[in-house]
Amino acid sequence: MKLAGKKRIWADYQKEIPQDNYFYVRSCIRQNFFPASEVTFLRILRQELGKDIYEHIHHTTCSGIGYHSDVIPLETTMTVVARQFALMTEAGYENYACSCITSFGLYSEILETWKHFPEVLEKVRRDLKAATGREFEVPKHLAHASDIIYKMRHEIASRARYKLVNRYTGQPLRVVEHIGCHYSKMFPSKGVGGAEYPYVLAGMVEAWGGEVVDYPERRHCCGFGFRQYLVQANRGYSVANTQKKFESMAPFKPDMIITNCPGCPYFLDRWQYVIAEMEGKTYGENGFGIPVFTYEEVAGLVLGYDPWDLGLQVHQTAVEPILDKMGVAYNPEKKYLGKDGQNLGHPETPAYSKVY
Amino acid sequence: MGKIKDYLKNDIRMEEGLVACIQCGTCTAICPAAEFYNYDPRKIANIVQSQDEDQIEQLLRSDTIWYCGECMSCVTRCPRSNAPGMLIQVLRAASQDLGYFTDSEKGRQQLALKRTVGTWIVEHGYCIYPRKLSYENHPEAGLIWKWEQEHLDEVHERLGSNFDGEGPGVLRKIPQESLDELQRIFDITGATERFRKIEEDSARKAREMGLSDEEYFHKVYTENSGKHGRDPQ
Ligand code: SF4
Ligand code: SF4
Numbered sequence: 063m064k065l066a067g068k069k070r071i072w073a074d075y076q077k078e079i080p081q082d083n084y085f086y087v088r089s090c091i092r093q094n095f096f097p098a099s100e101v102t103f104l105r106i107l108r109q110e111l112g113k114d115i116y117e118h119i120h121h122t123t124c125s126g127i128g129y130h131s132d133v134i135p136l137e138t139t140m141t142v143v144a145r146q147f148a149l150m151t152e153a154g155y156e157n158y159a160c161s162c163i164t165s166f167g168l169y170s171e172i173l174e175t176w177k178h179f180p181e182v183l184e185k186v187r188r189d190l191k192a193a194t195g196r197e198f199e200v201p202k203h204l205a206h207a208s209d210i211i212y213k214m215r216h217e218i219a220s221r222a223r224y225k226l227v228n229r230y231t232g233q234p235l236r237v238v239e240h241i242g243c244h245y246s247k248m249f250p251s252k253g254v255g256g257a258e259y260p261y262v263l264a265g266m267v268e269a270w271g272g273e274v275v276d277y278p279e280r281r282h283c284c285g286f287g288f289r290q291y292l293v294q295a296n297r298g299y300s301v302a303n304t305q306k307k308f309e310s311m312a313p314f315k316p317d318m319i320i321t322n323c324p325g326c327p328y329f330l331d332r333w334q335y336v337i338a339e340m341e342g343k344t345y346g347e348n349g350f351g352i353p354v355f356t357y358e359e360v361a362g363l364v365l366g367y368d369p370w371d372l373g374l375q376v377h378q379t380a381v382e383p384i385l386d387k388m389g390v391a392y393n394p395e396k397k398y399l400g401k402d403g404q405n406l407g408h409p410e411t412p413a414y415s416k417v418y
Numbered sequence: 419m420g421k422i423k424d425y426l427k428n429d430i431r432m433e434e435g436l437v438a439c440i441q442c443g444t445c446t447a448i449c450p451a452a453e454f455y456n457y458d459p460r461k462i463a464n465i466v467q468s469q470d471e472d473q474i475e476q477l478l479r480s481d482t483i484w485y486c487g488e489c490m491s492c493v494t495r496c497p498r499s500n501a502p503g504m505l506i507q508v509l510r511a512a513s514q515d516l517g518y519f520t521d522s523e524k525g526r527q528q529l530a531l532k533r534t535v536g537t538w539i540v541e542h543g544y545c546i547y548p549r550k551l552s553y554e555n556h557p558e559a560g561l562i563w564k565w566e567q568e569h570l571d572e573v574h575e576r577l578g579s580n581f582d583g584e585g586p587g588v589l590r591k592i593p594q595e596s597l598d599e600l601q602r603i604f605d606i607t608g609a610t611e612r613f614r615k616i617e618e619d620s621a622r623k624a625r626e627m628g629l630s631d632e633e634y635f636h637k638v639y640t641e642n643s644g645k646h647g648r649d650p651q
Contacts, residue, residue, distance in 0.1 A: 090544045091545070091546055093589045094544075094589070097574060097577045097579045119590065120592075120596045122543040123539055125539055126545070127535050127546065128531075128535045128545055130488045131535055132528065133612065134539070134612070135511060135607065135608040135609055136430075138607040138609035141603045141606070142603055145599065145603065167490070175430065182430060193599060193602040243490055243491055247490050247493055248493050248501075250494065281491075283450045283487065285450070286487070287450070287487025287489065289531060290451075290487045292530075292531060292535060293530050295527065295639065295641055295642040297558065298454075299451070299454050303450050303454070332559060332560050333558070370576075378561070378563075398565075399576070400572040401572070406572055406573070409562050410564065412561055
């Protein structure tokens with residue numbers, strides 16, 4: 063297919079994303095592994111773009127990881143989700159923004175189910191009322207946090223301090239984008255670009271000066287598989303799937319990876335380390351891995367935020383190759399310091415994975 | 419009608435997940451689990467569609483239903499808009515609620531999932547809670563995680579979290595009244611009962627296997643018989 067034709071198809075898959083006034087719910091996995099990404103998201107929306115985005119202190123996990131590990135029944139998960147909607151309703155919001163793809167897929171699934179089975183919705187209303195006394199409206203709009211950054215991508219580009227461009231060659235950085243299965247594989251119409259041409263991250267990459275890398279296993283799962291990672295005995299499944307992606311992308315020599323999902327950056331970052339330690343194999347340049355980022359981290363780099371404020375020091379796969387290529391200013395000596403400059407020591411150095 | 423068929427019929431996901439499967443195998447072709455394990459979602463759809471109570475019971479007692487990663491890649495591609503991954507969710511619920519899950523190595527792992535993710539949700543309000551993720555159980559989380567574990571509060575403070583704090587923010591302490599609400603939701607909607615069943619059946623199995631609670635947990639969390647691969651290992 064001609065490129066112009068593909069672009070036209072993408073245009074057909076646009077979803078409506080509100081401009082402002084969001085009720086924000088967090089991601090369990092991201093809060094554990096990439097806490098600064100959510101901090102950056104709110105910083106960009108509130109301080110950079112002046113948006114109203116509200117976080118309710120009583121919101122909790124959506125229970126999605128438990129649901130997809132099959133220890134939590136659907137009825138329970140639907141009622142936990144209904145409680146989150148009740149908090150949104152009580153706070154006077156209609157636009158629901160979530161920071162997690164597992165949640166996003168789950169919300170999409172539940173909203174569809176309620177549409178097709180109104181009696182289920184009624185039962186959930188009764189259960190929630192009985193358990194908590196709360197009532198709820200369903201959100202008018204459901205957005206994943208990346209949808210919102212996608213929507214604001216040109217505004218972010220207009221404030222860019224750095225671009226996704228290799229300062230040594232002047233060429234666009236070659237970026238692998240990983241969408242996360244539950245973003246649009248279940249309900250293609252809910253994601254920007256659908257399941258065929260997901261554009262949510264590709265749109266950011268292009269707007270910020272990079273070039274998206276196409277490769278055979280671009281849509282393959284990162285390998286999370288819920289129980290296939292969470293139970294130690296099953297982790298071979300997880301690393302094998304990640305390895306399949308890396309083997310497929312490596313010949314295309316990507317400079318970096320941008321991810322959508324809570325689990326994907328973790329798996330793509332950490333399994334590279336494990337593969338290096340187990341097999342001595344690395345996928346990036348000069349014996350390094352391919353640096354992996356969340357979309358907020360990339361947006362933050364483009365906006366010129368300090369890499370250590372973005373939390374790039376808690377990646378296992380070294381990020382410095384990209385900082386150097388982009389020309390981002392950073393102080394290596396501050397990498398592992400605490401908030402008030404206290405010395406927190408230094409992580410141990412792996413045997414094979416190269417770190418700075 | 420048999421008890422399994424009755425159970426399956428009552429799950430709305432059956433209606434959404436399986437209509438007139440044509441056995442084309444597209445789901446199997448796209449499935450990451452089918453590549454790694456001795457697993458074939460097309461066969462799952464076939465057995466469920468057959469409504470053969472004995473065959474379905476065998477499935478519920480087997481490792482097979484626990485191989486899927488619930489990635490839902492199959493959903494996008496099925497020409498009949500079926501969702502084998504969703505069928506798996508229904509079968510797994512049935513296997514636990516009807517007491518078959520302890521018959522298989524992979525099924526027994528539900529105890530580990532209940533005692534980690536399941537318990538963290540009601541105790542902390544998060545699926546994953548960092549003080550519980552030890553480097554010993556998660557060496558793959560890397561040496562950076564080891565360092566983070568050693569300086570958990572300071573690292574979160576540096577990164578702008580509100581770890582275990584009052585008010586909004588990353589990893590804030592979920593207020594007790596919210597945890598109480600979660601608990602009541604769990605009680606009313608079946609999660610508490612499923613947890614109880616997982617514990618009870620696992621305890622029985624542990625006795626059968628002559629293992630203490632601790633030994634049984636360790637076994638289900640870590641042991642892999644190596645008999646699950648696509649090619650016999
Ligand atoms: S892709 Fe759909 S129709 Fe084809 S075998 Fe799988 S479930 Fe059946
Ligand atoms: S949801 Fe399960 S059956 Fe479907 S593609 Fe993913 S691993 Fe395979």
